[in-house]
Amino acid sequence: MAELKYEIIETLGVISESAKGWKKELNLVSWNGREAKYDLRDWAPDHEKMGKGITLSNEEVENLTAILQKLQN
Structure with a gap:
């Protein structure tokens, strides 16, 4: 399997955090x-x-x- 390379350019926000410290991030x-x-x-x-x-x-x-905005109305 080929190596996966990634670079986080910008952290836009954290949505949640688990008890083990893992964060759901955008x-x-x-x-x-x-x-x-x-x-x-x-x-x-x-x-x-x-x-x-x-x-x-x-x-x-x-x-x-747009979909999420419709849900708020």
Whole structure:
């Protein structure tokens, strides 16, 4: 299996934290040297380990924002 390379460009916010210190974070992440995308997943305190998550483009974030805004009305 090929090595997965990532760089957290910017931490945008923490959504929750588990008792073990893992945090569900929204970050801008560059995967394997590609353009950074929005990324939502659990991270270990040192950011060396991660859980499963989702990666979203700018357009997908805009669509998700519109959906969430409708839920608040």
